């Protein structure tokens with residue numbers, strides 16, 4: 001790392017975050033923190049928060065966050081060394097000289113990006129230059145992907161070999177450990193590695209800065225599973241990326257509209273036929289991070305998912321997510337049996353434009369679906385429609401828009417506005433940070449929330465670190481970001497050593513981790529009973545992990561029984577009953 005932590009500390013000590021941000025935008029005091037209208041996205045009510053105690057900022061609207069260096073980077077659109085230099089100059093701190101390459105090689109994330117880039121080049125050359133690759137190229141041609149689009153998207157082919165990529169990487173002097181960390185190779189039992197992707201068409205997945213963050217891979221025939229993907233890594237959290245958005249972001253901005261489709265081909269075919277403002281959610285369920293990513297560039301979205309029932313369900317979920325983010329969303333409905341790529345190929349670009357232009361808004365689309373399921377002429381049918389419609393309308397943050405939808409619903413169903421208004425008041429809005437009480441089932445988003453709260457509370461009060469450390473290991477954290485942060489906190493800051501989140505941000509030196517630290521810290525600001533929340537979240541995670549291990553043990557025991565390995569069975573059963581006993585004790589506490 002080119003800048004020592006001491007230097008960053010010194011600059012930071014002389015660049016109070018409130019003063020620095022206050023020199024760019026007007027701030028308002030809110031208790032011990034400050035609020036502002038976010039400079040990074042358009043908003044009317046402030047969701048941008050600054051904590052002088054933690055020396056961080058976070059926007060609950062668009063997810064931006066970090067410390068004073070991160071703010072200046074984003075505000076001035078400059079890189080980290082540049083931001084350090086800017087603030088050092090203002091603060092009168094003299095910087096030691098350094099070279100850029102030193103900085104770039106410091107972070108392991110950078111090594112993963114490089115490895116991914118190298119792998120993409122390998123797969124590309126396999127597609128273009130081998131006989132097996134030509135079959136893959138033929139397949140793509142058959143699906144309507146031209147050479148230009150194929151080249152731009154760096155489509156490739158993974159040969160049917162166990163160590164094709166490995167041998168290539170070795171020849172390039174690359175570290176297999178980084179290759180493993182990037183998810184491209186898997187460790188072999190008893191030592192060594194093997195290629196994850198074999199005999200597959202490769203779709204590199206890019207982030208918004210054109211860096212390859214992961215890979216999707218498709219079989220050449222109709223065998224299952226059709227697609228496999230890279231695992232999540234330090235640089236890839238699936239829920240935060242949109243396929244193709246790096247290519248389309250400028251057009252999305254220009255047209256002030258983003259068309260959201262589902263898969264690689266749904267993106268590639270329309271894109272090469274001139275539909276510039278399009279991106280794919282990859283997987284049917286859109287996430288709120290993806291919605292927020294789009295919202296940085298436009299508030300207007302048209303969803304275009306397959307016309308089947310899975311597509312319909314995905315569209316309905318997506319509607320809720322975009323509405324919740326305060327965006328304006330419509331749904332275009334494809335004729336049955338067609339997906340976006342087959343539609344545009346058979347009917348042409350003009351028909352595609354017309355389809356997008358004819359998209360229905362929330363009320364038309366969802367009401368249409370509900371009316372086909374329930375009889376809107378009977379009062380029980382109306383009640384059913386309302387009970388599904390109102391929770392969606394309740395998610396709209398803008399009061400004027402919300403009322404507009406209520407009015408229209410009232411007209412369509414012939415129900416008085418007052419009745420609908422009093423019903424909608426009973427619906428509690430989703431408030432992320434009140435979740436601990438609701439951590440009941442075991443969905444991923446709840447795990448992510450619990451992890452953020454635990455990290456946030458440890459950062460809030462270093463005295464709690466040892467308590468958490470006694471009950472959870474870094475590997476208990478599912479999200480690679482919270483895991484990395486917990487690892488660093490456990491390693492560096494136990495024993496009540498005081499520090500602030502901003503220091504941790506400097507130490508980890510990775511924008512995505514900075515954002516996560518700021519988000520976790522800000523999430524816990526309004527929690528009243530912090531001790532109880534921490535205990536609840538830790539207990540919930542311990543339980544969840546114990547349950548997962550128990551079901552894993554059951555399978556291992558069965559397997560050992562089948563193999564007739566009595567020693568192994570006994571050992572596993574001992575672990576199983578030990579865990580149950582431990583689990584009961586924890587539950588009693």
Ligand SMILES: [Zn+2]
Nearest residue numbers: 038041059062
């Ligand atoms: Zn924002």
